[in-house]
Amino acid sequence: MPTPQEKQWEIYTPAEAEIVEKKSRFIASFATVHSEEEALAFIQQKKKEHYSARHNCSAYIVGAMDEVKRFSDDGEPSGTAGRPMMDVLEGANLHNVVAVVTRYFGGVLLGTGGLVRAYSSATAEGVKACTLIEKTSGTKLSITTDYNGYGKIEYLLREQEIMVLDTQYDVGVTIHCVVEDHQRDVETKITNLTAGTAKCQWGEWMSYGIVDGKVVYL
Template sequence: MSKNSDGRLYVYRGGQGEIIEKKSRFIATVKQVKSEEEAVSFINETKKKYWDARHNCSAFVIGKRQELTRCSDDGEPAGTAGRPMLDVLLKEDIHDAAVVVTRYFGGVLLGTGGLVRAYQQATKEGLLASDIIEKQDGSILLIRTDYTGIGKLQYLFAREKITVIDTEYAADVLVKAVIPEADRERIEKTITEQTNGTAKQEWGDEVTFAEHDGEVLLFEE
């Protein structure tokens, strides 16, 4: 998982990863959650599903600034499960996500260090099995040009990796793009320079957006 300096990583679709450590089975189940109530409900559902497991340890992080965090060792030695799991979420800059690591005890004690490593590795496997997207804050930019200018714009969009939402061809060409907040002034200036001021630009709504499988996703936050 990687991101640029202005993005935040979110679980778009949860997944499940698993490791075996000294005969103990660790199953990490990850889900997108947007509130503490959703997180608690997911944790309880997972505990019911794996009712016969020795432990169902959990961690979740919620909020644009990861302001709400909780974790539970669920009977494991204090600090060996929930907190290490939470540390993975925080370090990976994951937002609005909960993870439950279910342990089926294999009869061999792992020790505190072994437990920490196992729960962290299981959490990482769960994230790798999940669909992670990067959300950014930005603004809609409407660009109107004639047909002779669209080629220059398309070259510029490709070079600057600008996300185009829609293009309308009529008497002239109207391009709807989304620009990261940090790039607003630079992109506006670059378009003006590259088109000698012939392209008309108008800023629209502020949005939160992400790209997934070639599709642009817009979010209300």
């Protein structure tokens, strides 16, 4: 289960990676999912795609607090495939993710240790190939102020490292931002800074990440 101090990551752009171990091919595939049904559907999709493969082993983590964690060895010796794959996903702090490692048997038995290394390595190479996005959660906040207060508030938000989503300029200025839990005292700071002339309105909770300087809703 993630803690507030941990960085949490999701896959933004999925990718595949392949390794070869003693003539066996191990192909790692990934997807971002938000329910167990989506994870199972992706696993079935890969099984159909690689219908002639000997094994399609899987691991997935789903839920805001990682409520659902499952893995499968899909016929490999117990503990040699799904568990090592899950260890890699957990070690990378990945969330809302499903991984499938497809094995095309090359005719040479790898043994328990060899299988663990192969499935771990394939999963790790796949994670490296994906584009990851750091997941941040917070509450939307809309701040309405006059132009005299705008510069002060803008400086405060930068100083507090609060993410600004959008700014609207009209008779006054409305700043839309997202505030993490540990930053919620910003409302009091804005009130004190503007002698109560700026108005704050809290909105919905959201998860987001930053890609190329732009906010991506998760």
